[in-house]
Amino acid sequence: MYRYDHCDQAMVDARVAEFRDQCQRRLDGRLSEDQFKPLRLMNGLYLQLHAYMLRVAIPYGTLSGAQMHILADIADRYDRGYAHFTTRQNVQYNWIRLEDAGDILADLASREMHAIQTSGNCIRNISSDHFAGAAADEVCDPRPYAELLRQWSSFHPEFSYLPRKFKIAVIASPTDRAAMKLHDIGINLVRNNEGELGAAFYVGGGMGRTPMIAPLIREFVPLDQLITYAEACLRVYNRHGRRDNKFKARIKILIHELGADEYRRQVEAEFEHLLAQDIEPPFAELERLREFFGDPGFEDLAEAELDRSDPEFALWADRNTHPHKQPGYVSAIVSLKPVGGIPGDATSAQMRLMADLATQYSFDECRVMHTQNIVLPHVRKADLHALWSRLDEAGLATPNLDQIDDIIACPGLDYCSLANARSIPVAQKISQRFAANGKGDTLGELKLKISGCINACGHHHAGHIGILGVDRKGVENYQLLLGGSEADDTSLAKITGPGFDEDGIVDAVETATDVYLANRADGERFLDTYRRIGMAPFKEALYG
Amino acid sequence: MIILTGNDLASGAVTWWAGSEWSRDVADAVDVGEEADAIAAREEAARRVNVPYAIKAEIGPDGTVRPAHIKDRIRGLGPTVRPDLTLKPGDANAVHEVI
Ligand code: SF4
Numbered sequence: 001m002y003r004y005d006h007c008d009q010a011m012v013d014a015r016v017a018e019f020r021d022q023c024q025r026r027l028d029g030r031l032s033e034d035q036f037k038p039l040r041l042m043n044g045l046y047l048q049l050h051a052y053m054l055r056v057a058i059p060y061g062t063l064s065g066a067q068m069h070i071l072a073d074i075a076d077r078y079d080r081g082y083a084h085f086t087t088r089q090n091v092q093y094n095w096i097r098l099e100d101a102g103d104i105l106a107d108l109a110s111r112e113m114h115a116i117q118t119s120g121n122c123i124r125n126i127s128s129d130h131f132a133g134a135a136a137d138e139v140c141d142p143r144p145y146a147e148l149l150r151q152w153s154s155f156h157p158e159f160s161y162l163p164r165k166f167k168i169a170v171i172a173s174p175t176d177r178a179a180m181k182l183h184d185i186g187i188n189l190v191r192n193n194e195g196e197l198g199a200a201f202y203v204g205g206g207m208g209r210t211p212m213i214a215p216l217i218r219e220f221v222p223l224d225q226l227i228t229y230a231e232a233c234l235r236v237y238n239r240h241g242r243r244d245n246k247f248k249a250r251i252k253i254l255i256h257e258l259g260a261d262e263y264r265r266q267v268e269a270e271f272e273h274l275l276a277q278d279i280e281p282p283f284a285e286l287e288r289l290r291e292f293f294g295d296p297g298f299e300d301l302a303e304a305e306l307d308r309s310d311p312e313f314a315l316w317a318d319r320n321t322h323p324h325k326q327p328g329y330v331s332a333i334v335s336l337k338p339v340g341g342i343p344g345d346a347t348s349a350q351m352r353l354m355a356d357l358a359t360q361y362s363f364d365e366c367r368v369m370h371t372q373n374i375v376l377p378h379v380r381k382a383d384l385h386a387l388w389s390r391l392d393e394a395g396l397a398t399p400n401l402d403q404i405d406d407i408i409a410c411p412g413l414d415y416c417s418l419a420n421a422r423s424i425p426v427a428q429k430i431s432q433r434f435a436a437n438g439k440g441d442t443l444g445e446l447k448l449k450i451s452g453c454i455n456a457c458g459h460h461h462a463g464h465i466g467i468l469g470v471d472r473k474g475v476e477n478y479q480l481l482l483g484g485s486e487a488d489d490t491s492l493a494k495i496t497g498p499g500f501d502e503d504g505i506v507d508a509v510e511t512a513t514d515v516y517l518a519n520r521a522d523g524e525r526f527l528d529t530y531r532r533i534g535m536a537p538f539k540e541a542l543y544g
Numbered sequence: 545m546i547i548l549t550g551n552d553l554a555s556g557a558v559t560w561w562a563g564s565e566w567s568r569d570v571a572d573a574v575d576v577g578e579e580a581d582a583i584a585a586r587e588e589a590a591r592r593v594n595v596p597y598a599i600k601a602e603i604g605p606d607g608t609v610r611p612a613h614i615k616d617r618i619r620g621l622g623p624t625v626r627p628d629l630t631l632k633p634g635d636a637n638a639v640h641e642v643i
Binding site: 026027029033047049050051052080094095096097098099342413414415417419422424425428474475476 | 551553554555556557558588591594595612613614615618619622623624625626629643
């Protein structure tokens with residue numbers, strides 16, 4: 001894992017002192033709310049429905065046991081004993097007091113963490129594949145490159161006031177586990193025909209009000225030009241992005257209006273100019289970063305079969321583990337989606353347990369998935385049953401990865417001041433419905449995603465089944481969408497028709513799954529069947 | 545009726561103008577009529593509230609104040625998915641009533 005050097009620590013400590021002073025000046029009246037708001041947002045502090053909310057950055061979703069422990073301590077010390085893991089691999093606290101904000105940031109800094117650039121029109125937390133460094137199919141570990149981008153983008157003076165927020169994801173596998181093409185920049189590390197590593201740049205994707213899949217802007221950027229090319233992409237956006245209209249300010253709109261070819265032409269021209277300026281960090285820095293992400297000390301193990309005599313364990317192992325590049329190891333997924341629970345929420349006790357299990361079984365490392373679960377990336381198969389037993393006791397072993405009850409749900413109208421409708425109760429009712437009727441187990445992979453408003457933090461555009469909460473004359477209403485994907489077969493879901501009330505949307509989801517079950521061919525997932533038979537049979541069943 | 549709401553500056557807690565001070569309980573909210581802007585400006589300047597704003601409300605069948613929009617009713621109670629963290633943790637009907 002990456003460890004701060006004295007520069008990182010000094011930067012973060014300085015920011016803690018600065019923000020502590022800003023909070024004090026707000027509390028004693030030297031700053032008005034208008035003056036203070038942009039300052040608190042730069043430090044991830046929002047004012048939400050019930051209190052201040054603090055969003056903490058988790059770079060590329062990677063946490064040590066000690067970091068997870070301090071997150072649990074913060075939940076107890078300053079919040080109400082729990083935290084919420086988000087779809088951008090971050091964590092949020094819902095009940096923060098302004099008086100405590102400085103102390104919280106100091107606690108975070110003591111474990112090499114912060115909340116910088118988790119809000120505002122800047123480059124946000126860099127996200128990545130939650131199986132990075134463990135996946136059998138990756139061409140390299142993407143995290144050294146994500147870390148390089150993190151360092152480049154932190155306090156970047158030119159990109160601190162972009163037209164709008166800017167999100168970057170970095171992956172290094174043909175399988176996209178980070179919704180890469182639905183980011184402002186998606187970087188896929190690849191090998192060219194000569195076997196050299198480089199980066200494919202997809203630019204201009206996103207969800208929100210106007211969802212778009214990022215077009216490929218450059219197939220191969222040599223690694224020693226990675227930052228220079230990213231800088232060129234950002235510069236063209238910063239120059240031409242719409243600042244006059246918030247709803248048209250994201251880079252996806254610029255690229256849509258310019259056309260991918262013209263955007264590419266301008267980026268290439270800027271890239272040529274920047275190459276002459278020699279802005280790329282020394283390659284030695286990248287080499288230094290790579291050392292932090294090396295082999296954590298895997299044992300030479302023979303590939304072993306699991307003891308499957310316990311059927312509950314066998315089911316969990318089948319669903320909630322992922323193949324590892326190292327023989328004898330797997331990645332294990334800790335589910336934060338118990339039936340009827342709140343997707344992504346974890347109590348402080350659960351967080352401490354995950355921290356301890358990461359230390360004991362996974363080389364002191366865990367990862368936040370954008371699907372709001374937690375990965376222990378490097379678990380010996382021989383330890384898997386013991387790990388499962390501990391998770392099961394704590395309600396963290398629901399065997400539901402990528403099943404219909406592994407629902408992404410944003411905080412919605414229960415917490416979020418921008419929401420139109422509640423997301424969480426809909427998720428709870430759906431998971432309870434499919435647990436009670438037994439259909440959940442028959443459906444296979446089915447990704448269901450719920451957003452409480454058009455901002456799409458719950459990725460509803462990318463759900464095999466998506467749900468969008470809308471406000472219909474002050475009453476919650478829910479639109480149903482079908483056919484989205486955020487994997488390597490990225491597609492945008494389409495709305496089925498008129499919306500439903502809270503109970504009606506649960507029925508509608510069940511109806512859609514019934515259509516799938518009645519039509520599926522051998523081996524087809526819900527998404528495959530939808531793509532083959534189209535929207536019509538679903539509409540017919542839903543609306544008659 | 546028109547009532548005034550905002551958040552406590554230091555704690556962020558939801559507050560309601562109760563006539564002479566701010567209350568955590570929406571049931572204490574009073575009709576501010578035409579005075580909303582003046583009260584909001586005075587109270588914000590004194591840092592007794594943060595980002596106050598006026599909303600429509602009505603008196604419900606049980607005689608209590610009910611904000612017109614569901615968002616403010618949820619603000620008044622707390623998250624419907626965590627009844628234990630609402631202002632009425634012991635009241636099984638409280639969540640149902642705000643929806
Ligand atoms: S999608 Fe909307 S309601 Fe949900 S968290 Fe984002 S802004 Fe809030």
